[in-house]
Amino acid sequence: MTQLQVLLFATYADAFGASAVTVTVPDAATVEDVLAALRVLPGGATLPARPVVAIDRRYSRGGSVAVRAGQEIALIPPVAGG
Amino acid sequence: MIRVAIVAARIDPASLLAEVTSAGTGATTLFLGTVRDVNEGRPVTGIEYSAYTEMAHEELERIAQEAHARWDGVRIAVEHRVGVLTLQEVSVAIAVAHARRAPALDAQRYVIEQLKQRVPIWKCEHYLDGDRQWVDPSAHNVMALPDV
Numbered sequence: 001m002t003q004l005q006v007l008l009f010a011t012y013a014d015a016f017g018a019s020a021v022t023v024t025v026p027d028a029a030t031v032e033d034v035l036a037a038l039r040v041l042p043g044g045a046t047l048p049a050r051p052v053v054a055i056d057r058r059y060s061r062g063g064s065v066a067v068r069a070g071q072e073i074a075l076i077p078p079v080a081g082g
Numbered sequence: 083m084i085r086v087a088i089v090a091a092r093i094d095p096a097s098l099l100a101e102v103t104s105a106g107t108g109a110t111t112l113f114l115g116t117v118r119d120v121n122e123g124r125p126v127t128g129i130e131y132s133a134y135t136e137m138a139h140e141e142l143e144r145i146a147q148e149a150h151a152r153w154d155g156v157r158i159a160v161e162h163r164v165g166v167l168t169l170q171e172v173s174v175a176i177a178v179a180h181a182r183r184a185p186a187l188d189a190q191r192y193v194i195e196q197l198k199q200r201v202p203i204w205k206c207e208h209y210l211d212g213d214r215q216w217v218d219p220s221a222h223n224v225m226a227l228p229d230v
Contacts, residue, residue: 057136
């Protein structure tokens, strides 16, 4: 198993009550594994079906993308800059 | 020439204009986003902008580079502010200069539209009645916050 830190912002930070959480996922995990681990945490049930994920500060495409320890993983709520 | 920044201090649009203007530019555009007093019919007293700062900077840089690749020769300076802003304060400033007006105007439109879609910045509106809500443009409405 691998421990990964996930950064949270705006509505997601409010929902989880934290700006970052640590999840435990299988080795050779994917974005979908991270999301599944987040959904069982307090506040995790409020996540949308397919939240936007960024890996190393770039948008990730799809739940099957691999993640590993040391990467910067973040959930990105709907953006509202400007 | 490209410069982008996520800033906490008040934005000075004149400095961005000075940055992008050069002897070879004949057209300079300036876009300012400012805090307005009403959203969805509710009186707003201010907006708190927050950002995933490192990614916001990088994504903004990527957008500016894309514009630079598409409209050769454009000079671009962008600043987006974070923190609590009061009414009429500048939240974003985009200055673009080029030898000709069409590339300057087109590149500026590209930068602001892409910024609004891609840059990880969020705004929490503070209302006259003391309530606050995160704005979700993707849903064309706002999401209620849990009681805290």
